[in-house]
Amino acid sequence: xxxxxxxxxxxxxxxxxxxxxxxxxxxxxxxxxxxxxxxxxxxxxxxxxxxxxxxxxxxxxxxxxxxxxxxxxxxxxxxxxxxxxxxxxxxxxxxxxxxxxxxxxxxxxxxxxxxxxxxxxxxxxxxxxxxxxxxxxxxxxxxxxxxxxxxxxxxxxxxxxxxxxxxxxxxxxxxxxxxxxxxxxxxxxxxxxxxxxxxxxxxxxxxxxxxxxxxxxxxxxxxxxxxxxxxxxxxxxxxxxxxxxxxxxxxxxxxxxxxxxxxxxxxxxxxxxxxxxxxxxxxxxxxxxxxxxxxxxxxxxxxxxxxxxxxxxxxxxxxxxxxxxxxxxxxxxxxxxxxxxxxxxxxxxxxxxxxxxxxxxxxxxxxxxxxxxxxxxxxxxxxxxxxxxxxxxxxxxxxxxxxxx
Numbered sequence: 001x002x003x004x005x006x007x008x009x010x011x012x013x014x015x016x017x018x019x020x021x022x023x024x025x026x027x028x029x030x031x032x033x034x035x036x037x038x039x040x041x042x043x044x045x046x047x048x049x050x051x052x053x054x055x056x057x058x059x060x061x062x063x064x065x066x067x068x069x070x071x072x073x074x075x076x077x078x079x080x081x082x083x084x085x086x087x088x089x090x091x092x093x094x095x096x097x098x099x100x101x102x103x104x105x106x107x108x109x110x111x112x113x114x115x116x117x118x119x120x121x122x123x124x125x126x127x128x129x130x131x132x133x134x135x136x137x138x139x140x141x142x143x144x145x146x147x148x149x150x151x152x153x154x155x156x157x158x159x160x161x162x163x164x165x166x167x168x169x170x171x172x173x174x175x176x177x178x179x180x181x182x183x184x185x186x187x188x189x190x191x192x193x194x195x196x197x198x199x200x201x202x203x204x205x206x207x208x209x210x211x212x213x214x215x216x217x218x219x220x221x222x223x224x225x226x227x228x229x230x231x232x233x234x235x236x237x238x239x240x241x242x243x244x245x246x247x248x249x250x251x252x253x254x255x256x257x258x259x260x261x262x263x264x265x266x267x268x269x270x271x272x273x274x275x276x277x278x279x280x281x282x283x284x285x286x287x288x289x290x291x292x293x294x295x296x297x298x299x300x301x302x303x304x305x306x307x308x309x310x311x312x313x314x315x316x317x318x319x320x321x322x323x324x325x326x327x328x329x330x331x332x333x334x335x336x337x338x339x340x341x342x343x344x345x346x347x348x349x350x351x352x353x354x355x356x357x358x359x360x361x362x363x364x365x366x367x368x369x370x371x372x373x374x375x376x377x378x379x380x381x382x383x384x385x386x387x388x389x390x391x392x393x394x395x396x397x398x399x400x401x402x403x404x405x
Contacts, residue, residue: 010038011045058137062087065094065143079132080124083141093149096122104138148172154283158183161190161289170281176265177273179281185269191292192265194340194364196258196400197279198286203259206394213387214252220380221245227375241374248387255394262342290400293340293364298323299392300369301330310363317357319367331372334385338396340364344389364400368392 006027012020022038026048029036040046058074060083067088075082080101084090099121104114121143123131135141151172156179159165163184170179176197186192224242229235264277272278295307296319303324311318316337326332337345337356340363345356361367370388373381 009047010040011047012041013043060135060138061140063140063142064099065091065145067091074135074137078135079127080119080121080135080141081127081132083135084125084143090125090143093145094121095144095146096125099124099144100142101133102140102142103136104140105136150283154281156281156285156287159286159288160195161187161291163187173280175274175278175280176263176287177269177278180287181269186267186289189291190267190289191340191364192267192289193362194290194293194400195263195265196288196290196342196397197261197263198259198288198397199261199282200259200284201282202261203257206257206259210252210257210390213383213390214249216383217245217249217252217387220376220383221249224375237375241376244371244374244384248384248391251391252387255391255398257394258397260342260393260397264341288400290364295363296361297366298369299366300388301327301371302369303327310361313360315357316359316361316365316367319361320357320369323367326369329371331370331381331385334370334372334388336368336370336389336392337361338366338368338393340366340400342393342397344393366392366396 006025008024008026010022010024012022014020024036024038025033026036029038059071060074060078061071062083063069066084067090069087072083072086080099090096097120098118101117101119102114103117117133119133120128120131124133126132151170153169155167155169157167158179162180163186166183168179168182180186221242224238224245227234227238227241229238261279263279265272294310296310297307298319299305302320306323308319308322316335320326320335326335334346335356337359339345345359356367368388370385373384376384
């Protein structure tokens, strides 16, 4: 129990209406001491206080590379080595050379101060003074991680048109060109320009951004539902806008993020190896190198969505004409190109730099003609355009990397 038994109060209402408060010791009362084992009358109240030493005991905290980080009760003469042992010991990832210890102590009421100390952890675990310090209430011990530990045992998966596909371990800081060379380089049918590099943390960031985009679209959808629809024209416009919003959200939900990192590589390693284009690898990276592509795709609001045989030097405008040009539903100012390397080129928008229609295309590039918004201001139009870009980029990446698990 957390009751403080040494000091309790009995509140007694006297016949004259006054209140008498008597201090009693519950431990002595239980032992039968007549001075404390008072005879209670009807209406008397006994106030038993909480024992703060039990409900809010002194504690210390250990964080970082231990089996069970957290807050632990401070026992008498608890040392650094004791706290590490109580927390289940060190993980293999722990840096035993040093640890961070912060002491907290009162300076004035409500104004605690802290003092940082770096201790030699290995010496402390061997119970050597002064490293194995006696801990104080509120101390925080942080066991740091060995630098580069996340890369230990890390691997990258190479699929598609490489000489020897498979999963390869890599050293901390090793670059893409190095692992590709160890895998025998590209095959004769490889198309490195369209290589897809998928990375876990990029996918996680894309998932967060996609969820926020869906949330904003759903909020706009609710606003659209409030639009008047009293006459047939209003109802038709409202229904068309809601259908467009529903389709846009559905496409975002269908086209899951891949986590693609845009890379600029070619079959000639000398042009990009050990440059800024030679990206450092991360644990779990997956690279898919497709076969040579021979066409450019035109999708979206065109009269004949199709793939056109690649013609060197031809612009996006030329390929667009081969698909019959934009329909009346097209957002012609929002036309964009998804390069086979994952980069995006827009037409007349602050979202991108450059002109998509004048851009000379490569095999594997995709011309996307988005649908214009049926209603709403510029903010909604931009939101819909961003959603269409997001869906198209994800879809294009998956088409190039169908064999990625």
